[in-house]
Amino acid sequence: MKELLLEIYSEEVPALAQEKGAQTLFSSIVDRLKDKAGVVVSGMFYHTPTRIVIVLNNLPDTIQKKDEMIKGPKVQAPQAHISAFMKKHSISLIDELEIVEGFYYIKKANSEDCLKTELANIIVDSLKDIVWPKSMNWAGYSLKWIRPLKNILCLLQGDIVDLQFGHIKSNNITFGHKFLSNRSIEVISFSDYASKLRNNFVEFDQLKRRSKILDELYNFAEDNNLKLIEDEALIAEIVGITEYPSVLCGEIERRYMLLPEEILIASLKNHQKIFMFRNADGLLASFFAHVINTEYNEEIMHNTKKVITARLNDAEFFFNQDLKKGLDSNISEIKRMVFHEKIGSVYEKSESTKLLAGLIAKQLDLDTQKVDRAAQLAKLDLATEVVGEFPELQGIMGCIYAIHQGEDHEVALAIKEHYMPRGRSDVLPETLIGAVLAMADRLDTLCHMFRIGIKPTGSKDPYALRRAAIGFIRIEEKFSLNIGLESFGILEEVIEFINSKRDMS
Secondary structure, three states: OEEEEEEEEEOOOOHHHHHHHHHHHHHHHHHHHHHHHOOOOEEEEEEOOOEEEEEEEEEOOEEEOOOEEEEEEEOOOOHHHHHHHHHHOOOOOHHHOEEEOOEEEEEEOOOEEEHHHHHHHHHHHHHHHOOOOOOEOOOOOOOOEOOOEEEEEEEEOOEEOOOEEOOEEOEOEEEOOOOOOOOEEEOOOHHHHHHHHHHOOOOOOHHHHHHHHHHHHHHHHHHOOOEEOOOHHHHHHHHOOOOOOEEEEEEOOHHHHHOOHHHHHHHHHHHHOEEEEEOOOOOEEEEEEEEEOOOOOHHHHHHHHHHHHHHHHHHHHHHHHHHHHOHHHHHHHHHHOEEEOOOEEHHHHHHHHHHHHHHHHHHOOOOHHHHHHHHHHOOHHHHOHHHHHOHHHOOHHHHHHHHHOOOOHHHHHHHHHOOOOOOOOOOOOOOHHHHHHHHHHHHHHHHHHHHOOOOOEOOEOOOOHHHHHHHHHHHHHHOOOOOOHHHHOOOHHHHHHHHHOHHHO
16 A cells, blocks of 8 residues: 655635645545545644645555446437447447437446556546635746745655646745755655655644643743633644744833733734733733744844834834823714715714614613714724724723723613624623614614615625624623614514524524
8 A cells, every 4th residue: 555645835825715725736636536536534634824734545556446337329310420429439330339218328437547647637527626715826827826836746656646736847846945955856745845844844734733822831931820812713823834933922012011912012023923911910911922934043032023023113102192182073074984885974873773773772761862872882983093003802892991081880880781792602791881882883784774774685795794783682682671673663574684683693
């Protein structure tokens, strides 16, 4: 039994596209071997920023290709057509033909074939089948791939499998880490490949890279009595942009720790892919961890701290500017922001949400003044410097700024909570005022969109109207509310749409 080693080497593939590309290629090759050659194999796939690696085991020396049925003319076809079909395939007697569902067929028995020959065809066909989120051409080549391809290593039990994909011919060469060992390396087997790559600063196994990163992060946290702020999406991205990960740990200047922790985390995570920690008391710690794609050295640490300081300096400036202005000064700005060309500005949208929130509040016998103030402030942080830099902080910053300018605590919380839930599994508002504002915002969006003819169709829902309806229902159910939508003059089809989603919430 033989081993297949395949490596597709390219320029850096985006982190979030790597696993799907590797999985697709692996499954396509395995399925084709089974369908075309009746060969069932075991194996693994690996991926790094620059390579997809496929390893298959239990491959036989030769394969028995499936018999082929060649379709001919109908049984009632003119004799001349039948004779021409027989002559083309060197058939002298009509009894040599088989009849299936009214058609003549020739059964062509395929004998054993060389595995290497069939493998080359299977691999090339599988490479052609991969559909990337975006493909590109480069130089004068007709080949398309997500990034420029540089090399294909393909070995069957140490022998090169001759294949050509576009302008690239297969060989027995791989390459070390582009910074630490940028040289070509000959290999003869998977074990040889694994050993030589690791000796040349490449960990091709994504699970081992992940384990190394997490071990170093957790060890640093334990040594300093800290708790890592875990972020699965960030870990997955870091694994996808490194081949030889090392963790740098340092400390943030104390002055920046006065910033809201949401700004600190967003600034360092989004721009620098930084991990953060909490102290034993749950407060944000001044320590950070940065994963690099090379070995540790003092120059990299110096540059990392320099960039972090620059980012946080900007964040500090944006935050202080927003505090000086105050939320209410942003009304003129949101009047210039277009919510939708057929609906109007963000300001106009917030005013209609305010009207609906007031109606719901009256029905529930709530403090309408608080609800009105929360609705008035809810969208104003969209025009702030911090939210302009970090859109994911909308609502959160509105709450922080409202507290700074002395707003009622329930009003401030409602600004943050009116975006909840952001998805099916997201948390719901905790306060009733926040719940009312969140329901009003979603209901208002549905009314406006349906009025101008924008409705979900099939799988298409670009404005997330289904999510808005389900969010409305989830909030209503959490607080055991029964909002009488009919009394608000809501479009009947909007009410029917919401009710149709109740079983999905």
